[in-house]
Amino acid sequence: MQATIHNEFLTLTVDTHGAEAVSLKNAAGEEMLWQADPAIWKRHAPILFPWTGKLVDGTFAAKGKTWKGGQHGFARDLEHTLLRAEGDTIQLELRADDAIKAERFPYDFVLTSTFRLEGKTVHHTLQVTNPGTEELRFGIGFHPAFNVPFDEKHTTTDYEFRFDRPESPVILDASPNGLLSGKSYYQWKNQQAIQLTDDLFANDSFCMAGLRIGKKFGTKLSGKASILGGVILIGIGLEIFISGMMG
Numbered sequence: 001m002q003a004t005i006h007n008e009f010l011t012l013t014v015d016t017h018g019a020e021a022v023s024l025k026n027a028a029g030e031e032m033l034w035q036a037d038p039a040i041w042k043r044h045a046p047i048l049f050p051w052t053g054k055l056v057d058g059t060f061a062a063k064g065k066t067w068k069g070g071q072h073g074f075a076r077d078l079e080h081t082l083l084r085a086e087g088d089t090i091q092l093e094l095r096a097d098d099a100i101k102a103e104r105f106p107y108d109f110v111l112t113s114t115f116r117l118e119g120k121t122v123h124h125t126l127q128v129t130n131p132g133t134e135e136l137r138f139g140i141g142f143h144p145a146f147n148v149p150f151d152e153k154h155t156t157t158d159y160e161f162r163f164d165r166p167e168s169p170v171i172l173d174a175s176p177n178g179l180l181s182g183k184s185y186y187q188w189k190n191q192q193a194i195q196l197t198d199d200l201f202a203n204d205s206f207c208m209a210g211l212r213i214g215k216k217f218g219t220k221l222s223g224k225a226s227i228l229g230g231v232i233l234i235g236i237g238l239e240i241f242i243s244g245m246m247g
Contacts, residue, residue, distance in 0.1 A: 081094070108136070
């Protein structure tokens with residue numbers, strides 16, 4: 001099931017399967033989210049929970065048992081309960097039930113995903129609540145994909161990934177299998193913006209460390225669009241929380 005909210009600037013559609021945003025259009029009707037071409041990548045903007053990235057040998061140990069787990073957890077592959085879809089807000093929830101605790105993850109949790117429109121900004125907030133008495137350890141992340149370029153007037157190089165101040169991120173090597181190798185290096189030093197190119201992610205991704213947690217990021221299209229967000233550093237690396245898009 002899908003739910004849609006809109007204002008004068010943006011129209012956002014979210015699917016209850018995975019609590020995943022599947023469409024974000026500006027006032028001109030231009031689609032800003034990747035449309036899940038299965039020949040390239042079949043998702044739009046999945047949420048990552050209760051871990052991010054891959055597990056060594058595809059397993060983790062908990063409560064004296066070995067559990068199998070795929071990449072980026074399982075929240076993106078399950079149906080979430082729609083709590084609210086009205087006005088400027090869509091809110092969904094995933095609760096650990098008996099099947100999840102028996103087959104996937106042996107802990108109680110409540111994952112609440114809230115999308116809210118505010119002018120030209122989309123706020124997406126994830127909240128994890130522990131309803132039990134046991135310690136709850138988890139990883140969490142965001143994985144939005146954008147439909148760059150947004151229109152025929154621009155190319156990939158018109159966009160840039162922008163920090164709010166110069167940064168020198170340490171790149172933690174995770175090639176070739178998506179697991180940390182123990183190696184690290186600098187790709188950029190004292191840079192406030194990284195220009196996008198068609199081959200920037202030829203090696204899949206960059207796992208950045210050494211950034212100032214809680215600072216804000218942006219991705220900017222010259223004279224066109226801006227995406228603002230914060231960062232969460234979790235276990236294997238950095239996930240970027242995209243919390244807004246300017247049209």
